[in-house]
Amino acid sequence: MLTYDFSNISQPIYKELYQNIRRDILNGTIKNGEKLPSKRTLAQNLGISTITVENAYDQLISEGYLYSELKKGYFVSDIKNLSKPNPKAVQKTELNINVSLKPSYYFDFSSNNVETKNFPFSIWAKLSREVLSEMQDQVLQVSPSSGIEALRNAIAKHLYSFRGMAVDPNQIIIGAGTENLYEILIKLFGKNKTFCIENPGYTKIRKVYEINKVDCVFANLDENGINIQELRNSNAQIAHISPNHHFPTGITMPASRRYEILGWANEKSDRYIIEDDYDSEFRQNGNPIPTLQSIDAFEKVIYMNTFSKSIASTIRISYMVLPEHLANLYYQTLDFYSCPVPTFEQYTLAKFIDEGYFEKHINRMRLYYRRKRVTVLNILHKNLSDNECSILESDSGLHLILNLKTSVSDTELKKYLLEKGININMLSEYYESEKENLQHMYILNYSNINLEKFEEAIKIIKMIIGT
Numbered sequence: 001m002l003t004y005d006f007s008n009i010s011q012p013i014y015k016e017l018y019q020n021i022r023r024d025i026l027n028g029t030i031k032n033g034e035k036l037p038s039k040r041t042l043a044q045n046l047g048i049s050t051i052t053v054e055n056a057y058d059q060l061i062s063e064g065y066l067y068s069e070l071k072k073g074y075f076v077s078d079i080k081n082l083s084k085p086n087p088k089a090v091q092k093t094e095l096n097i098n099v100s101l102k103p104s105y106y107f108d109f110s111s112n113n114v115e116t117k118n119f120p121f122s123i124w125a126k127l128s129r130e131v132l133s134e135m136q137d138q139v140l141q142v143s144p145s146s147g148i149e150a151l152r153n154a155i156a157k158h159l160y161s162f163r164g165m166a167v168d169p170n171q172i173i174i175g176a177g178t179e180n181l182y183e184i185l186i187k188l189f190g191k192n193k194t195f196c197i198e199n200p201g202y203t204k205i206r207k208v209y210e211i212n213k214v215d216c217v218f219a220n221l222d223e224n225g226i227n228i229q230e231l232r233n234s235n236a237q238i239a240h241i242s243p244n245h246h247f248p249t250g251i252t253m254p255a256s257r258r259y260e261i262l263g264w265a266n267e268k269s270d271r272y273i274i275e276d277d278y279d280s281e282f283r284q285n286g287n288p289i290p291t292l293q294s295i296d297a298f299e300k301v302i303y304m305n306t307f308s309k310s311i312a313s314t315i316r317i318s319y320m321v322l323p324e325h326l327a328n329l330y331y332q333t334l335d336f337y338s339c340p341v342p343t344f345e346q347y348t349l350a351k352f353i354d355e356g357y358f359e360k361h362i363n364r365m366r367l368y369y370r371r372k373r374v375t376v377l378n379i380l381h382k383n384l385s386d387n388e389c390s391i392l393e394s395d396s397g398l399h400l401i402l403n404l405k406t407s408v409s410d411t412e413l414k415k416y417l418l419e420k421g422i423n424i425n426m427l428s429e430y431y432e433s434e435k436e437n438l439q440h441m442y443i444l445n446y447s448n449i450n451l452e453k454f455e456e457a458i459k460i461i462k463m464i465i466g467t
Contacts, residue, residue: 001037001045002030013048014055021056025065025076036066036074106421107457112398113313113448118368120311120361127351128344135347143339143346146330147174147319151346154353155319162359163280165294165303171327176340178276178306178318182208184337185274185302185320188330189238193270196236198226200248200430205240218432221246225253228260239265240274244289245397247279248430248443258292265300272326277305279397281362282369299323307349309398309447310362317341317349369398369447376400376446376454383458388465398447401427404440406465413440416464422457 004020006013024030036042039057043050057074060066068074131139138148146152152169159165175181182205191214197205199218209216219230219239226241239261243253253261265271275292293303306318322330339346352358380391380402392401406413410426417424427441 014052018056018059032078034076105423109424111448112445131347143343145335145337148346150350154350167321171321175318177316181320186212194236195238196234197240199432224257237270242276244280273301275303281310379455399445402442
């Protein structure tokens with residue numbers, strides 16, 4: 001008869017019983033084919049309920065350790081081919097997994113997050129409550145692969161009023177971040193296409209294409225944006241560009257270059273342009289520059305944007321606008337994929353846009369960043385003379401480029417700053433290959449900087465470049 005002690009356990013009795021019987025089967029104490037006591041008999045012997053025994057037996061049956069025969073009882077399965085667990089491995093509580101942890105800095109010029117204090121918490125909470133109380137049935141329905149209709153309609157209206165883009169909501173595909181949308185496009189185009197990206201540019205774009213094993217080539221920029229001749233020489237079919245505000249150079253592509261790149265795309269049927277409009281909401285002077293998509297007459301431009309910068313870095317909701325024939329191809333071939341953005345968050349964002357809160361938030365943030373930019377520039381001019389630093393800036397985006405005039409090498413300067421707990425990225429780090437003529441050029445993201453610490457960080461830079 002099986003006998004076990006349950007006087008000092010920290011888990012349900014049925015689980016303890018199941019583990020004890022399983023252990024005895026694995027170590028051979030209970031043999032293959034051996035009949036186990038009936039539920040009632042074992043319960044009486046152990047002083048527990050028959051339901052507890054039944055739960056333990058059922059778990060063992062579901063895992064294949066036992067089988068039952070009608071009116072005969074419970075028997076041990078033939079598990080001779082089942083590998084026995086290593087007791088040391090079972091007892092091990094820590095695994096040797098090297099998780100990369102982001103270092104923390106006293107001051108980080110490279111962070112492009114937004115300040116948490118500017119998130120519209122009260123409005124977002126109000127809309128979230130309304131969604132939960134008024135849209136319970138809709139929230140629990142499965143979202144279409146392209147995203148819920150309410151959000152796609154809201155985005156289409158926003159694009160028409162803010163960017164002059166007349167798009168059908170069914171052209172819009174919702175994704176969990178732009179990386180997710182890049183991978184959808186790779187599936188849509190196939191892996192035999194070559195993608196050309198700007199040099200310099202976001203390193204993450206290259207990493208996404210490379211990890212998906214598609215060919216990725218580079219074209220340098222001139223003063224008007226991506227160099228068309230280098231794009232032609234790359235033999236790429238897809239050009240991934242940021243014409244409205246390039247990061248990190250800040251270049252805005254003029255109309256002449258826009259028509260040149262549209263002309264390149266129209267030369268062959270398999271050529272397309274991915275227009276990344278990231279950061280476009282924060283143009284400081286004048287109206288936003290019209291998008292490539294809005295002047296594309298031949299369905300060659302895929303427009304892409306995200307709410308990560310305009311609302312919050314953790315709002316992992318992005319979208320793209322596909323030309324009509326690519327939208328049809330998407331619904332024919334990829335419609336079986338689930339939309340990765342929770343339905344609840346989609347409805348909340350849809351209300352945020354539809355009820356005018358998004359437009360008010362953008363206007364408020366544009367004013368906030370304009371004032372912050374002025375403060376940042378004043379602090380820079382106050383602490384660094386023209387002989388020590390020049391500032392390269394454009395009318396849009398949330399970063400500046402500092403050209404430090406010093407004999408201290410970039411490597412040494414970064415080393416000294418890191419020792420002081422300050423992180424800053426060099427412009428050359430965004431190029432595919434080293435650029436000797438870009439020494440002492442640094443990126444200053446100001447969207448998330450602490451102004452109280454900023455002046456102290458600038459004084460430390462001044463001290464280092466003066467040595």
